[in-house]
Amino acid sequence: MKAVNRIIMAVVYTFLYAPLLLMVFFSFNSAKSTSVFESFSLKWYGELFSSSDTLAALRNTLILAVASAAIATVLGTLAAFGIFRVRSRFFKQTMLTVTNIPMMNPDIVTGVSLMLLFVFVGRLIGATSYLSFWTLLIAHITFNLPYVILNVLPKLNQTDRSLFEAAQDLGAPPLKAFFMVVMPQIVPGIISGAIMAFTLSLDDFVISYYTSAGFQTLPLKIYSMTKKIVKPDMYALSSIMFVAVLVLLLISNIFQMRSERKQNPSLRTGGQKKSRKEALVK
Amino acid sequence: MKKSTNALLNAPYAVWAAIFVVVPLFIVLIYAFTDGEGNFSFANILALKDYWYNFLLSLLYSLIATVITLLIAYPFAYALSKTAEKTQRIQMMLVMLPMWMNLLIRTYSWMNILDKNGVINQILTAMHLPTGEFLGTPGAVIFGMVYNYLPYMILPIYTVMAKMDPALIEAARDLGCNGFNVWRRLVLPLSMPGVISGITMVFVPSVSTFYISQKLGNGKIMLIGDTIERQMQMLNNYNLGAALSLVLMILILVSMFIMNRFADKNGEGGMIV
Numbered sequence: 001m002k003a004v005n006r007i008i009m010a011v012v013y014t015f016l017y018a019p020l021l022l023m024v025f026f027s028f029n030s031a032k033s034t035s036v037f038e039s040f041s042l043k044w045y046g047e048l049f050s051s052s053d054t055l056a057a058l059r060n061t062l063i064l065a066v067a068s069a070a071i072a073t074v075l076g077t078l079a080a081f082g083i084f085r086v087r088s089r090f091f092k093q094t095m096l097t098v099t100n101i102p103m104m105n106p107d108i109v110t111g112v113s114l115m116l117l118f119v120f121v122g123r124l125i126g127a128t129s130y131l132s133f134w135t136l137l138i139a140h141i142t143f144n145l146p147y148v149i150l151n152v153l154p155k156l157n158q159t160d161r162s163l164f165e166a167a168q169d170l171g172a173p174p175l176k177a178f179f180m181v182v183m184p185q186i187v188p189g190i191i192s193g194a195i196m197a198f199t200l201s202l203d204d205f206v207i208s209y210y211t212s213a214g215f216q217t218l219p220l221k222i223y224s225m226t227k228k229i230v231k232p233d234m235y236a237l238s239s240i241m242f243v244a245v246l247v248l249l250l251i252s253n254i255f256q257m258r259s260e261r262k263q264n265p266s267l268r269t270g271g272q273k274k275s276r277k278e279a280l281v282k
Numbered sequence: 283m284k285k286s287t288n289a290l291l292n293a294p295y296a297v298w299a300a301i302f303v304v305v306p307l308f309i310v311l312i313y314a315f316t317d318g319e320g321n322f323s324f325a326n327i328l329a330l331k332d333y334w335y336n337f338l339l340s341l342l343y344s345l346i347a348t349v350i351t352l353l354i355a356y357p358f359a360y361a362l363s364k365t366a367e368k369t370q371r372i373q374m375m376l377v378m379l380p381m382w383m384n385l386l387i388r389t390y391s392w393m394n395i396l397d398k399n400g401v402i403n404q405i406l407t408a409m410h411l412p413t414g415e416f417l418g419t420p421g422a423v424i425f426g427m428v429y430n431y432l433p434y435m436i437l438p439i440y441t442v443m444a445k446m447d448p449a450l451i452e453a454a455r456d457l458g459c460n461g462f463n464v465w466r467r468l469v470l471p472l473s474m475p476g477v478i479s480g481i482t483m484v485f486v487p488s489v490s491t492f493y494i495s496q497k498l499g500n501g502k503i504m505l506i507g508d509t510i511e512r513q514m515q516m517l518n519n520y521n522l523g524a525a526l527s528l529v530l531m532i533l534i535l536v537s538m539f540i541m542n543r544f545a546d547k548n549g550e551g552g553m554i555v
C-alpha cells in the first residue's frame with residue numbers, strides 16, 4: 001500500500017512540475033527557441049533586464065495589484081463589518097448572495113459583463129474609447145472584494161459582539177472602539193484577504209483581457225506574445241518569479257511551524273508520543 | 283445613531299456591488315436581446331442555434347476533464363493524508379506552487395512539449411520511434427484542462443481527508459468492515475463535500491476556458507469560450523457575445539443546481555447508511 005501511494009505521488013508531482021522545469025531549462029537556452037535546446041547561456045536573463053517593455057509590464061502588474069488589493073481590503077473590511085452588524089436577515093442574505101456572484105460566475109462572464117457595462121456607459125456619455133487603466137482597476141477591485149469579505153467575515157463572527165458594545169458604553173466613540181477592540185481580533189483575516197486579493201490580481205488574465213486597453217500587465221503581455229512566439233526572456237522572468245515564490249512559501253512555512261511550536265509545545269511531544277505508539281504497533 | 287453607522291458601513295460596498303456586479307448582468311441581458319442599433323430583437327437568441335455544437339463540445343470536454351481530474355486527485359489526496367504530518371504541509375505547498383505561475387505560461391510550456399517538433403517528439407525521434415501529432419486533438423485540450431485545474435481538485439479533497447478522524451476507520455475495521463467497505467461506507471461519504479467543491483472548481487473554469495483550447499487545440503477546436511472571445515474581441519459583435527455569455531451563465535447555474543441536488547441526496551444516503 002505504501003509503495004502504491006508513493007507511485008501515485010511521484011506521478012502527480014512529475015505531471016505538475018514537468019512544464020515548469022522545462023520552462024526553467026529553456027530560459028537558459030542560447031537560441032531563441034523554447035522547444036529546441038542549443039547550449040547553456042544567461043543571454044535571456046541579460047536581455048530581460050535590458051528590455052524595458054517586459055519590466056514595464058511587470059511594474060504595471062504590481063501597480064495594479066497593490067492598488068486594487070489595497071482598495072478592496074479597505075472597502076471589503078468595512079463591508080464585512082457592515083454585513084456582520086446588520087440585523088435584517090434579508091439584507092444580510094442579499095449582500096452575501098451578491099458577494100458570491102463574481103466567485104460563482106466564470107471569469108469570462110465577469111469580464112464580458114463588465115466590458116459591456118463600460119461600453120454601454122461609454123457610448124452613453126459619448127466617450128471615444130471605453131476602456132482604460134481605470135476600468136481595469138474597477139474590474140480588479142470588483143473581483144477582489146468577495147475574497148476580502150469572505151476572509152474577514154468568519155473572523156468577525158468569532159469575535160464577541162458585546163466587547164464592541166462594552167467599549168462604547170465605557171465612552172469610546174464607535175470608530176475608536178472599532179480600531180481598539182474589533183480590529184486586533186480580525187487582523188489575520190484582513191491580512192489573508194489582502195494577500196489573496198493581491199495574488200489574484202497579479203495572476204488574472206481573463207478579466208483583464210476584456211476590461212483594459214493601453215495598460216499592459218504581465219499576463220496580457222504574455223498573451224500577446226503567445227499569439228506569435230514567446231521570447232525566452234519571458235521564460236527567464238517566469239523562472240525568477242517561480243524561485244521567488246518557492247523561497248517565500250518556504251520561509252512562511254518555517255515561520256508558521258515555529259510559531260505553532262511556540263504556541264503549543266505539547267503538540268511536539270504529542271506528535272512524538274503518537275509516532276512511538278505507531279512504532280509499537282508496527 | 284446605530285442604524286446610521288450601519289448604513290454608513292454598508293453603503294459603499296452595496297453601491298459598488300450594485301453598479302459593478304448586478305447592473306452588468308442586466309446589461310448582458312439588454313445586449314443579448316437587442317441589435318446593434320439598440321432595438322429589441324431576437325436575432326442573437328436565434329443565432330445561438332449555430333453554436334449548439336460548441337456548447338456540446340465544451341460540456342463534453344469539461345465533463346471528461348473533471349472526471350479524470352477526480353480520478354487522479356482522489357487517490358493522491360488520500361495518499362497525501364496518510365503521509366507523516368510534518369511533510370503534509372510542505373507537500374500541500376508543492377501542490378499549490380504551480381498555481382502561482384501564470385496559466386498562460388504553463389499552457390505555453392505544454393505546447394512546446396506536445397508540439398510537432400516539441401520535446402516529446404524529439405525524444406521519440408532520438409529513440410527511433412514514430413512521432414505523433416498531439417496538438418489540435420481533443421485529447422490535448424482535455425489534457426490541458428486536467429493539468430491546469432488539478433490542484434483545485436486536490437485541495438478541497440485533501441482538506442476533508444486530513445480532518446477525518448483515523449479512529450473512525452480503526453473502529454470500522456474493528457467492527458469487521460473490510461477495506462473496500464471502509465472506503466465506500468465511511469471515507470467516501472465523509473469526503474463528499476470536498477469532492478463536490480472540487481468538481482465545481484474544476485468544471486466552471488474548464489467549461490468556460492478559451493486559452494487552453496486556443497493553444498493546445500491549435501485553433502482547430504472552438505469551445506464556447508472561444509466563440510465568446512471571437513465575438514467580443516475580433517468581430518466586435520457585442521450582442522451575440524452577450525447572448526453566448528448568457529447561455530454559458532445559465533448552463534453553469536443549471537449544472538450547479540443539479541450537482542447540489544445530487545450532493546444533498548448523497549448526504550442523506552450517507553446518513554441512512
